[in-house]
Amino acid sequence: MDSEKLNEQWRAISAQVSSYADMDASQVSAFFSRLEPQAMSDSFLMLTADNDFIKSWVEQHYVEPIQRALRDLTGVQFVVAVAVDPTQEARKAASATVTAPAAGNAATAPAAGAVTTPVVPPAPPATGAAATPAVPPAPAPGQAGALGRATPLPPSSPMGTAPLSTAPQPYMPPYDEAAVIDHYSPQPAPEAATGGASRPSCSTSSLTFGNFVIGDSNRMAYSMAVEVAESPGRSPLNPLFIYGKSGLGKTHLMRAIQNYIEETRPGMRTVYADSADFLSKHVEAARAHDREKSSYKDFKTYYEEADVLLIDDVQYLQGKTQTLDIVFQLFNTLTAQGKQVVLSADRMPKNIGIDERYYSRFSAGGVIDIQPPEIETKLGIVKSFADEYSRSEGLGNFTLASDIQMYIAENSSSNIRELKSAVTKVIYQMMLFNRADMTVEEVRTLLENHFSGGPSRNLSIEDIQRAVESFFKVSRSDLVGPKRSRSVVYPRQIAIYLCRQLLDLPYNDIGKKFNRDHSTAMHSVASVEEMLKDNRGVQEEIEALQKIISEYSE
Numbered sequence: 001m002d003s004e005k006l007n008e009q010w011r012a013i014s015a016q017v018s019s020y021a022d023m024d025a026s027q028v029s030a031f032f033s034r035l036e037p038q039a040m041s042d043s044f045l046m047l048t049a050d051n052d053f054i055k056s057w058v059e060q061h062y063v064e065p066i067q068r069a070l071r072d073l074t075g076v077q078f079v080v081a082v083a084v085d086p087t088q089e090a091r092k093a094a095s096a097t098v099t100a101p102a103a104g105n106a107a108t109a110p111a112a113g114a115v116t117t118p119v120v121p122p123a124p125p126a127t128g129a130a131a132t133p134a135v136p137p138a139p140a141p142g143q144a145g146a147l148g149r150a151t152p153l154p155p156s157s158p159m160g161t162a163p164l165s166t167a168p169q170p171y172m173p174p175y176d177e178a179a180v181i182d183h184y185s186p187q188p189a190p191e192a193a194t195g196g197a198s199r200p201s202c203s204t205s206s207l208t209f210g211n212f213v214i215g216d217s218n219r220m221a222y223s224m225a226v227e228v229a230e231s232p233g234r235s236p237l238n239p240l241f242i243y244g245k246s247g248l249g250k251t252h253l254m255r256a257i258q259n260y261i262e263e264t265r266p267g268m269r270t271v272y273a274d275s276a277d278f279l280s281k282h283v284e285a286a287r288a289h290d291r292e293k294s295s296y297k298d299f300k301t302y303y304e305e306a307d308v309l310l311i312d313d314v315q316y317l318q319g320k321t322q323t324l325d326i327v328f329q330l331f332n333t334l335t336a337q338g339k340q341v342v343l344s345a346d347r348m349p350k351n352i353g354i355d356e357r358y359y360s361r362f363s364a365g366g367v368i369d370i371q372p373p374e375i376e377t378k379l380g381i382v383k384s385f386a387d388e389y390s391r392s393e394g395l396g397n398f399t400l401a402s403d404i405q406m407y408i409a410e411n412s413s414s415n416i417r418e419l420k421s422a423v424t425k426v427i428y429q430m431m432l433f434n435r436a437d438m439t440v441e442e443v444r445t446l447l448e449n450h451f452s453g454g455p456s457r458n459l460s461i462e463d464i465q466r467a468v469e470s471f472f473k474v475s476r477s478d479l480v481g482p483k484r485s486r487s488v489v490y491p492r493q494i495a496i497y498l499c500r501q502l503l504d505l506p507y508n509d510i511g512k513k514f515n516r517d518h519s520t521a522m523h524s525v526a527s528v529e530e531m532l533k534d535n536r537g538v539q540e541e542i543e544a545l546q547k548i549i550s551e552y553s554e
């Protein structure tokens, strides 16, 4: 079978799997993007996965639905084999650690036009009492579609010094075309659909799966968290390591796992520890040890007896060797007994600056990042938070006007804390002065100094593309087109890098504006970061470009 036919067949099989009521179409789509069909005969289908983790996940969760789809489509019982293709992994090298399975559950119906509705696990196999909790309402419609919008420039953005005029011949680094990851896709990829099902929420904390708004930026992390909550201690998600910048929802997911388990498996002991808190308790226990021998033992026992241990923000332990050793011992003790460990950090394990034996063990299970939220996700969070706030404050039928919601979503940075506090501020103002009819202009004035982006929130991807085009003398059609010559690839990578640094947008959104996919955008950023480490020419160009671009946003 030629490859075109094979791909066509695979698409039909994927569509069939997605159509099953017990499958979450968006997760199937996200997950199957990590698979490639290699061969198909009358009763045999061979697939390759990015890596071992994906392979074993597919074997556990998707081989049976694929066989079912094949049976439904052909009437024949197929054998489905999955192998690992290291080339595939290499092509997606930039996303090597973003290997995420999906919880095999249906999703809540999406709000019209929005892509931000929580995916939710079905009631887990309850080991104790615990009725399935009430389902909170799904987020209301957001406004769909890509918004070519103004986004903030981080206040800390380095502004360089080299003026454009001093760089008549832009520097070009050595170029190896074969090594370029470049998935050119001028046709926008179809939006992943979200299915529908009931979802749990937990009463013990406000941070639950039920009020976690899902978008492309966090769907996989959410799915993995759900999977862990449903089946704690099961490989391959033990340990689970969630990473991402501040305020993107790592703690929310960890607490949601904890709450879900506490509610559905009352016999299990879950322990959540913030690393800073863990460190101070450890220091305290070590000090008290001289006076009272049991104190250190008590400290350790508290964690050792956990069935599920969640340690948040482990980057905080960098350089704290003794505490890290304790974490590592606990980690080994618990995982060896099949107890679940969940860790989080603001960066991937290998970038934390800890001993290799730690980070390689921490990376041994599921490693997943949370990306900055897309505009639709932010909108979903604004809406959901406003609803939650008005419910908890007993504000009755209060709603936040859609233009105000959009204003906040568009202007807040990726840190959801900033977004939430903007909503609180607006609602508070409305209530305090009995001004439910506040206009978006008034909200703009109220929030004038609230957002961290400052004046550069008027910057867009197009502004950066324009600056890069004139700097490197390339045309827009080349910058976003299929060409892979060195003179085009390098400026394209720089432009993508700058978009990521200055606009704080998800890779997917950036990739789309360059007709590229998420992994190509990620790879571009990783390549430039690599060059920046020791290449003065590249550093100077980036500085010069940042200076030019900063003028656009003044």
Ligand SMILES: Nc1ncnc2c1ncn2[C@@H]1O[C@H](COP(=O)(O)OP(=O)(O)OP(=O)(O)O)[C@@H](O)[C@H]1O
Residues within 6 Å of the ligand: 207, 211, 212, 213, 214, 218, 244, 245, 246, 247, 248, 249, 250, 251, 252, 253, 313, 346, 381, 416, 417, 420
């Ligand atoms: N997808 C989401 N849906 C709803 N609320 C969210 C979402 N993501 C984040 N939040 C909210 O944003 C706030 C910050 O999230 P959280 O504390 O989980 O971030 P974090 O990634 O752990 O940050 P840090 O690294 O600084 O600890 C919380 O109030 C959380 O509930």
